[in-house]
Every structure is written in C-alpha cells, then in structure tokens.
Amino acid sequence: MVNAGKWNESGPTSGSEYKDRKSMALDKEEMSEKVLAIAEALLNEGGADNLKARTIAEQAGISVGSVYNLFADLDEVHRAVNMRLLDRLGATGLAAMADLERQGVTDVQHRILAMAAAYVRFVEAHPGSWPAVLAFNRRRATRPGPDAYDALLDALFDIVAGVLKAGDFGLDDDRRALAARTLWSSVHGIVTSGYVANSDSRQAEEIWHQIELLVGVFVKGLEHGGAFAHADTKPA
Amino acid sequence: MVNAGKWNESGPTSGSEYKDRKSMALDKEEMSEKVLAIAEALLNEGGADNLKARTIAEQAGISVGSVYNLFADLDEVHRAVNMRLLDRLGATGLAAMADLERQGVTDVQHRILAMAAAYVRFVEAHPGSWPAVLAFNRRRATRPGPDAYDALLDALFDIVAGVLKAGDFGLDDDRRALAARTLWSSVHGIVTSGYVANSDSRQAEEIWHQIELLVGVFVKGLEHGGAFAHADTKPA
DNA sequence: ACAGGAAATGAACATTGTTCAAGAGGTATT
DNA sequence: AATACCTCTTGAACAATGTTCATTTCCTGT
Numbered sequence: 001m002v003n004a005g006k007w008n009e010s011g012p013t014s015g016s017e018y019k020d021r022k023s024m025a026l027d028k029e030e031m032s033e034k035v036l037a038i039a040e041a042l043l044n045e046g047g048a049d050n051l052k053a054r055t056i057a058e059q060a061g062i063s064v065g066s067v068y069n070l071f072a073d074l075d076e077v078h079r080a081v082n083m084r085l086l087d088r089l090g091a092t093g094l095a096a097m098a099d100l101e102r103q104g105v106t107d108v109q110h111r112i113l114a115m116a117a118a119y120v121r122f123v124e125a126h127p128g129s130w131p132a133v134l135a136f137n138r139r140r141a142t143r144p145g146p147d148a149y150d151a152l153l154d155a156l157f158d159i160v161a162g163v164l165k166a167g168d169f170g171l172d173d174d175r176r177a178l179a180a181r182t183l184w185s186s187v188h189g190i191v192t193s194g195y196v197a198n199s200d201s202r203q204a205e206e207i208w209h210q211i212e213l214l215v216g217v218f219v220k221g222l223e224h225g226g227a228f229a230h231a232d233t234k235p236a
Numbered sequence: 237m238v239n240a241g242k243w244n245e246s247g248p249t250s251g252s253e254y255k256d257r258k259s260m261a262l263d264k265e266e267m268s269e270k271v272l273a274i275a276e277a278l279l280n281e282g283g284a285d286n287l288k289a290r291t292i293a294e295q296a297g298i299s300v301g302s303v304y305n306l307f308a309d310l311d312e313v314h315r316a317v318n319m320r321l322l323d324r325l326g327a328t329g330l331a332a333m334a335d336l337e338r339q340g341v342t343d344v345q346h347r348i349l350a351m352a353a354a355y356v357r358f359v360e361a362h363p364g365s366w367p368a369v370l371a372f373n374r375r376r377a378t379r380p381g382p383d384a385y386d387a388l389l390d391a392l393f394d395i396v397a398g399v400l401k402a403g404d405f406g407l408d409d410d411r412r413a414l415a416a417r418t419l420w421s422s423v424h425g426i427v428t429s430g431y432v433a434n435s436d437s438r439q440a441e442e443i444w445h446q447i448e449l450l451v452g453v454f455v456k457g458l459e460h461g462g463a464f465a466h467a468d469t470k471p472a
Numbered sequence: 473a474c475a476g477g478a479a480a481t482g483a484a485c486a487t488t489g490t491t492c493a494a495g496a497g498g499t500a501t502t
Numbered sequence: 503a504a505t506a507c508c509t510c511t512t513g514a515a516c517a518a519t520g521t522t523c524a525t526t527t528c529c530t531g532t
Contacts, residue, residue: 028479053520063481068521109465134428135371179453182426182446189425190418192370210418213463217415220462221453229345229452264510289489299512304490 032070035060040081044128048135051078079149082133085126086152092122093159108167109219115163116187116211123191124204134192160184169222179227186214268306271296276317280364284371287314315385318369321362322388328358329395344403345455351399352423352447359427360440370428396420405458415463422450 026034038059042050051074057064071077096118100111123130161180164171171179190210221227262270274295278286287310293300307313332354336347359366397416400407407415430443457463 052518054518064520065481065522066479069479074520131371135367178445178449181429181442182449182453185426185429185446186422186450187425188429189423190421192428193417193421193424206417209414210421213411213414213418214422216465217418217454217457217462219457220460220465221455221457224456224460226453226456227449229456288487290487300489301491301512302510305510310489 028070031060031062031066035067035070035077036080036084039077040084040129043078043081043132044126047128048078048132050128078132078136081129082136083148083152085129085133086149086156089119089122090152090155090159092118093156097159097163106166108163109215111163111166112160112183112215112219113212115160116215117208119187120191120204120207120211131192157181157184164222167219167222169227170225171222171227175227179222183214183218186218187211190214264306267296267298267302271303271306271313272316272320275313276320276365279314279317279368280362283364284314284368286364314368314372317365318372319384319388321365321369322385322392325355325358326388326391326395328354329392333395333399342402344399345451347399347402348396348419348451348455349448351396352451355423356427356440356443356447367428393417393420400458403455403458405463406461407458407463411463415458419450419454422454423447426450 035056038056039051042052042055053064053067053074056077057067060067067077071080093115096114097111100114105111105114157177157180160183161177164176164180164183169176169179191207271292274292275287278288278291289300289303289310292313293303296303303313307316329351332350333347336350341347341350393413393416396419397413400412400416400419405412405415426446427443430439430446
C-alpha cells in the first residue's frame, strides 16, 4: 500500500525502454492527468462530495482499481487537484502583475486592487472546486514540516509582498511579508464569507465593495504607520 | 418526510396533556438537545465526516430511525449545531463588549482587538466544529430569502458595527456597516487561513500578529478617510 | 515459445445515509 | 374493561460509497 508516488520506480523486469508510443493507449502520467482533469470537473460541479472513485473510473475509461493504482486514495486525488488550482492561481496572479507592468500602472492601490480582482475572478471561475480547496483539511498531516501545499501558498504571499514592496511604507522585509499575508488572508476571508452570505448577484457586488474598502483602508493605514500601531493588549 | 420542525403539531388524538413527567424518559425537545450535544462533540472531535447517524443513535441511547424522526437528515443536524455555535459566538461577543464597558475601555482599537481576541478564543475552543461551520454549504438552499443562518451572521456584524460607531470616523450607517462586515470577514479570513497554514503553536502567534496589523492599519486607515479612497478600477 | 513481473481488473467487503413496514405504548371512546 | 386509533420507536433492509486483493492480462526479455 501507499505505493503512490513511486511509479516507474523499477523498469519492467530490467532496464529497458518500452516507450514505443503508438498502439499504446496512455502513459501513467497522461492517465493521471486525465484523472485529475476529471476530478477537477467533478469537484467544480458538485463539491467534495461529488468526487467518487467509480465516477472517475467510468469517465476515464478505466476500472476503480486502476484509480487506486494511480493514487493512494481519493484524498490524494483531491490534494493533487488543489495543488493544480493553487498553481494556476499563482500563474494568474503573475499574469495580472505582468499586465499591470505592461500598462504602466505603478500606483500601489491600483495594483493591489487588480490583484484582488484577479483573485475574485479566479474564485468565481471555480465555484465548486475553490470551496473544496479551502475546506480541505489535510487530515493525518504527513509531516510537521512544510509541504508542497505550503510552498504554493508562500508563492502567492510572495506575489503580494512584491506589490507591497513597490509602495514605500517604511516596512522591513519581515513586516512587509506579514502585511502581505494579512492582506491575502483578509481578501480571502472576504471572498469566502461572501460566498457564505446572501445569494445571487448582490453577492459579487458586496464582495467587491468590501475589497475596495479593505484595500483603501489598508493602503491609507500603511501610509500612516498603522502597521506599527501596537496596542498593548495581550492575546489570551 | 420533511416533518422536522413540526413536532407536537397536533396533540395525541385530541387536546390532552400527557406530560406527567416522572417515569417518562425524555421529552422530544430534550432528546433533540441531547442529540445536538452529541453531534457537536462528534464534530469537534473529527469534523463533518465524524457525524454519523449510528454513532449519534448509540450515544443517545436511541435507534437510528429515531434520529431521523427528530431531524430530517444529518444535514439538518449539522445545520442546527452550527446555529448553536453561531448563537454562542454572538453571546461571547456581547460578553466581551460588556467586559470592556465594565473596564471603561473606550479606545476603538483596543475594543476591536478585544473582540477579535474573543473570536480567536472561541474558534480555538472549537477546533473541530468551527471549520465545519465554515465549510457547511447549504446545498439546495431552501429559500432565496435570508434564513436564520444569515440572521445570526447579521447579529455578529451588528456587534462589530456597534464598536465602530464608538470611533468617530465620519462614516454614515451604510458605510459603517460595510466596514464592519469587511473587518469581520478579514479577521475571519486570517483565522481560517491561519488554520490552514503552518502547524503548531507558531500558528496562534502568526494569527495574532496578523490581527494586530490588520486592526492597526484598519483603524489608522479609517481615521485618514481610507474608506472613501476609491480607485477607479472596474471589478470585471 | 516461455517465464517473469508489473499493471489492470472487478468482485467482494465494510461503512455509511436513509427508508419503511411492523410493533409498542399510550389516550380516548364505547 | 375492552377496543380503536394515533404517534413514536425500532431495527432490518437497501443503495451508494471507499477500499482491498486475488486473479487475469499484457508486455518484455530470454
């Protein structure tokens, strides 16, 4: 068990290449990607509950057992889909930043808003799977150390931190990173809270109003040294 | 089916009181609360996946069928538990505000931080069930209109709005309400993101650092009119 | 051809949510 | 007192699901 991740560990019988291509249906790699694409579609349609081994197998044209041959269990499939999404989100963010660069937008507030807008668009484009990403509890955390999941999140934080660096708020690296994480978490909270809140199209408007207010207040607050306005309240 | 919520709709055969008490084990109401208490404990221990009809029945000393006699399905049980939690959170928030009043704390930043601290403590006190609250998708939304769920959330927003009212930021009621929702969503996002992020005790520290920065920046930003600093960026 | 082994298969098992026909327990009516 | 009637309880039964594993299939190297 738990043989996932060690594909092609040993060649077939001995060290030979049998990658003829042609007549061969699909590589394990290709089949894995096909499974992940199907899984993402399923998650998008019906959330985590819609990710069923038999459905995947049927749509992929393979048997249930083969799914478990590619992935240890459905949790791993879900995790893999999430990583793809996080990865794509990072790419989207970078693309948004490149767009801003191209348009010569230097105003920090504009740039942050554009980043937030990109995030909102991404979430709206994945209505079913994004909540699944957020709700995903890595139960039985494999290791205490940071995994690929955290690495992807850190990459997202770095993008925001890069935007903040453009504005001159007198922040050292640590504090800027903290501000980036705070801003990201806040936007994230607004988006997800909005999804829980009232229905329909007023939702999108409310989310955007909150984001506008947050970013406006955040930038103004940073400009006036709010990041250092410690109150001497003890946590707990 | 769907008979939940209409208990004792008609008396037994006719209008008679057979509530002797004594010898009678448990009222439906009492049994429902017992079930909810058990359900909350189960959610706290193992998340949504740990809410099993048979476990509830066993621990409550009734049969599986009886559980479905009290609640339409497990979703309704989950929903009821969530409502209890939201209700309790509201009470906690009001208690925290009363404490501040008693201590004569008038500084807005202090008060917001104290509220946030109360929220964080509450979440930490319900490590398993709180994520379940957030992840709860009311699938098949019964009505388009606001339900009890939204009412509870609005109550929470109102508490925050009350705190903001103390500070004089030149906000009209609508804008203050928006700021309250924004602040709440942001804190919420910080807490839940923190739960997703790195493990262990550094987690709590990181969460609190983010909250401190957010509140500091938020208050400073409001003081300097950041709530009106509209950028002319279009949403999408 | 044959042997060896990796990969695919799908039947089988365990666990779940949910339903429902049968029964139990009580009240009112005669 | 006996009966009819109603409500609530029960637990067996069903369907859907995640997961396993003995068997078969398919390919490569000899």
